[in-house]
Amino acid sequence: MQTVTYDIIIRNADVIDGSGTAPYRADIAIADQKIVAIAPALSLHGYETLDATGLVVAPGFIDVHTHDDREVIDAPAMLPKLTQGVTTVITGNCGISLSPWLADKIPPAPLSLIGTQKDYRYASVQEYAKAVKQAQPAVNVGMLIGHSTLRVNAVADLARGATEEEIKVMQDILAAGMHAGALGFSSGLFYQTSKAADNSEVIALAKISAAAGGVYTSHIRDEYNGVLDALAEACDAGQAAKLPVILSHHKCAGPANWGRSTETLAYVTERRKTQAIGLDAYPYTAGSTVLDPDYVDGVIRIMISFSQPHPEMQGRDLADIAAEWGVDQKTAARRLHPAGAVYFQMREDDVERVLSYPHTMIGSDGLPHDSHPHPRLWGAFPRVLGHYSRDKKLFTLAEAVRRMTTLSADHFGLKQRGRIALNCWADLVVFDPASISDQATFASPKQAATGIHWVLVNGTIALANGKSSTIRAGRFLDRQSERFPNQT
Known part of the structure; x- marks a missing residue:
């Protein structure tokens, strides 16, 4: 009997397949970008063999919450993600997507987190997808269409709700983007660009995503004192529009709300009885976004991640900067603006409780364009596997992998x-x-991170012992072709 020789063999690995079940020892064969054989260890042969003795092979991690919209085009090697074992990124979260918008003005915050006016140059999802394909990033890219991005296209005054005519314009843009392959619709009602929108505006748009088989992800309106009402608003939108809801970077922010994850998770559990709801989280007690003087309370630590007028202050604490300048922290924040910040706004027991919740996916929420970014950009997934699974034993390694792979x-x-x-x-x-x-x-x-030996994307070795390949094999993940992968 003739021996089959495959393109690549991963030999003698402990296979964690993403289902949450216990590992098993096997060889895995790869040909034509796919997994084509799984067989007893040391039984398969390949033109290239990766000896995984003593190592785990898992599905590539899916980072469900990213702001890599521009990064996949401008820095397609994608080292912050690839070195974590991430093979797919979902962009366009929190209502912020690089397309569809051909910018006719300076992008307001938070759109400014991912680009300047010249970067918002993709008037359609088709144009963005074409740019991704031309850049050929090292990871796969799925995208969401952001509510704030739709609003800057259509709403004359962002400080008010959209009119019926403006909603119709946004619906048409969203429908075209969904037809072009977007995975869903995202909102960030927390931000000034969308804060004036009521839930009827959101529902009108979520229905467009629902009609195309997409999802609705929500950076809820309030993660502080009003967190339960904000959760209800997001769940209500999904229920009214009849589509799955994903609650972004779930947290209870600010000292007054520490410990309330018992309430919020109980609420999610109750709503899950009648509708599809998921959530994502990152494994840190600090978040990161634009520096907003309204959220400077003089209590929690705030670290500057970038400042346009004062770039020398990146990486420094706001309290120290304020003391040096002889002003209060709110005044210092206004002087640093436009700027980004890391907010140490959560407590460890809440973080662990959210991570332990069985329906929580892992998302980094990293901001790749910050000059001194939150460490989650480079460390989120290994931190879950090492610190929280292996060291703190919040869940098994197989369960940790499930939250990064099949669940997502x-x-x-x-x-x-x-x-x-x-x-x-x-x-x-x-x-x-x-x-x-x-x-x-x-x-x-x-x-x-340390401990990652190889990463493969669509059957191509993308990273080997910390060094990236010159061959990049990531794809733009069109919703239709991913859901029905055999269609042409």
């Missing part, structure tokens, strides 16, 4: 990704479970 793929309709099974795309990560660890810190955030 299923929520976003990626049918042949996020799992190790025959005929699935060969998005894979090989790592050492004993040593995998995040190295990025708040003081030194741009540090690659």
Whole structure:
């Protein structure tokens, strides 16, 4: 009997397939970008063999919450994600997407977090998808269409709700974007660009996503004292529009709300009885976004991630800057503006409770254009695997992997990704479970994780022992072709 020789063999690995079940020892064969054989260890042969003895092979991680819209085009090597084992990023979260908008003005915050006016040059999702394909990033890219992005297209005054005519314009733009392959619609009612929108505006848009089989992700209106009402608003929108809701970076922010994750998760559990709801979280007690003087309370620590007028202040605490300048923190914040900040606004027990919730996906929420970014940009996924799974034992390694793979793929309709099974795309990560660890810190955030040996994207070796390949094989993930992968 003739021996079959495959393109690549991952040999003698402990396979964690993404389902949450216990690991098993096997060889995995890859050909034509797909997983084509899974067989007893040491039984398969390949033109290239990756010896994974003592290592784990898992599906490539899916970062469901990113702001990598521009990064995948401008820095397609995508090292902050690839070095974590991430093979797919979902862009356009929090109502902020780079397309569809051909900017006719300076982007207001938070749109400014991902680009300047010249960067908002994709009038349609088709144009953005074409740019991604031309850039050929090292990771796969799925995108959401942001509410704030739609509003700057259509709403004359962002300080008010949209008129019926403006809603119709946004619906038409969103429908075209969904037809072009977007995975869904996102909102960020917390931000000034969308704060004036009521839920009827959101529902009118969410219905367009629903009609195309998409999802609705929500950076809720209030993660502080009004968190329960804001959760209800997001869930109500999903229920009215009849589509799945994903609650972004779930948290209870500010000291007055520490410990309330018991309430919020109980609420989510209750709503899940009658509708599809998921959530994502990052494994840190600090968040990061624009520096807003309204959220400077003089109590929580705030670190500057960038400042346009005072770039020398990046990485420094706002309290220290204010003391140096002889002003209060709100005044210092206004002087630093436009700026970004890291807010140490959560408590560890809430973070652990949210991460432990069985329906929580992992998302980094990293901001790649910050000059001194939050360490989650480089460290979120290894931190879950190392610190929270291996060291703190919040959940098994197999369960940690499930939250980064099948759970995410299923929520976003990626049918042949996020799992190790025959005929699935060969998005894979090989790592050492004993040593995998995040190295990025708040003081030194741009540090690659340790313990990742290989990352494969669509059957191509993208990262080997910390070094990226010159061959990049990421794809733009069109919603239709991902949900029905055999169609042409």
